[in-house]
Amino acid sequence: MMHTIDLRDLPSSQADLARVIPRAITDVNAASAVAAQLISDVRERGEEALVEQAERLDGVRPERIRIHADEVSLAVRSLDPLVRDALEVAIARVRQATQAQVPASTVTELAPGAHVIQRWQPVNRVGLYVPGGKAVYPSSVVMNVIPAQVAGVSSVAIASPPQREFGGSVHPTILAAAGILGIDEVYAMGGAGAIGALAYGVPSLGLDPVEIITGPGNVYVAAAKRLVRGVVGIDSEAGPTEILVIADATADAYLVATDLISQAEHDELAAVVLVTDSPELADAVSREVERLVASTNHSARVRIAVDGVQSALVLVSDMVAAAAFSNAYGPEHLEIQTAEPGAVLDMIESAGAIFLGAHSPVSLGDYLAGSNHVLPTGGQSRFASGLGAYTFLRPQQVINYDRSALQRVSSQIVALSEAEDLPAHGAAVSARFENRA
Structure with missing residues (x-):
């Protein structure tokens, strides 16, 4: 059962809130030594190291690390038409929303003959990591590739772990999503070794080093991204998913519970948090969560997540306090289900993505809202943004006097x-x- 944190009598200073914020215990530093060894092994032995790491860590020995373009084409032809239609709608919507993120060049005239030009230049080559653990994520292919394409990146490589079910190849749905987007440089490699391969290149595979690496992954992927930062750029060190719902007495407890469950099914360390000024709503949501956990497909995983220290029902005195708690938490996904969601939104400073009202669930953003679902976790939204075209753009000033x-x-x-x-x-x-x- 989700535990309750009662903050109705606690001052809402940042320091007070920081002490009571529920968080999963994930120490990226603890994974750094292992990640560093895997990266070093790939730098020294290249393809051979990647094959051995796949056999040891993924339980399969890939026939080849670099996927042949014909296999990508076959995956596109074999894709379920309904899934293809959904992907194409998602691609169109994400592309349209992402195009708004590319700033126009501007010229500032400081005096006659004195000009400073602000322009935005894309990096040349990027590596995109698509996880392949407890679920299949073709949507992550869409969310990573499109911002790079909209920014004008000319070369894109995708890495995704080899799958035992498919003989050590990348999952065909991942391959199909890549193919629909026009990407045929795909590698069956995962974890820290894959991050090292993207950062430093593997000549025998024809894998040239990239300039930016993006995409979520496990703690070893996060540690590897931290280790190669400076050699390449990264988006963020993604951790377990988070949803924080701010709701008042007008919210539908069943809908709030379904939204919490939807994110809990990702991972045992997923964080699901309700912040409300209504004890009655908190009780009702708790009952609905208990009922839904028993019937959901991944009930064992969901049960561990909702009962974990990272998940909670948080009671506050009013919506001002709710917003203050959310800002201190810095959630990846923030839902606002209140009588006046716009008024609460005006008080929000930190969130990866914000979902307003009862008909804007996080699941919409995961797939078809047009927004990007690669978002900062672990409180990083207090100082970082989600993935976008701007991730792959470098602002440059051109001086012309x-x-x-x-x-x-x-x-x-x-x-x-x-x-x-x-x-x-x-x-x-x-x-x-x-x-x-």
Whole structure:
């Protein structure tokens, strides 16, 4: 049964709230030594190491790590038409929403002949990780690939763990999603070794190093991403999924419970949290969760998640306190099911994605809302955003001054360079106005 945290008499300072926030205990640092060894092994032995890691960690020896393009094409042709239709709708919606994330270039004229151009340049090549543990995630292919394509990335590689059920190949639904999106560079490799292969390349596979790695994974994937950061860019260190629901007495307890269960089925460490000012709603949701756990497909997994220390029913005095708790928590997914969701939204500062009202469940965002479902977890939404086209873009400033514009500021440049005891800086400007005839 979900435990209750009563905050109705607790001051809502950040420090007070930080002490009572329920969290799963996942120590990325504890996985770092293992992840570092797996990465090192791939750097030293390349393809051979990846095959051995697959056999040891995934329980299957892949016939080949790099998937042949013909296999990707076959997966597309063999895909269930209903699944293909759903993927194509998701692709269209995510692409349309993501296009709004690409800023236009701008030119700022500071004076006649003095211009600064702000432009956004995509990276050239990215590696996208698609997990393959307790579930199959073609939707994650969509959510990773489309922002890269919209940003203008020219080269995309996908890594996903080899599957015993499919002879060590990548799951065919993952391959089909990649193929529909026009991606045929796919590798049957998982875990920390795959992250190392993407970061450093594997020449025998024709796998060139990438510049950014994105996508969720287990704690070893998160540790590996932390280890290669600086060699490549990363999106975030994704952890177990989270849902926090802010609800008042007007909310439907059954719908709130179904939303909590929908995220609990991901993983035993999934965090499901209800924050409410209504003890009656909390009791009703608790009863509904207990009823639904018994009948859901992954009941054993869900039971562990909802009973875990990371899941809770949180009682607060009012919606101001509810928003304060949510901001301190920084949830991956935030649902607002209240009489006036817009008023609560105005108080929200930190969340990966926000779902307003009873008809905007997290499941909508997981698949067909048009938003991206690769989101910061573990409180990272307090300082980071979800995946988007901007993840693959680098802002660059282009400075363009003509002679007159430079001359107008030359004396100030010289003055500042002398104040900093860097006279050659000023001399580089003055030299352009010397009479060298």
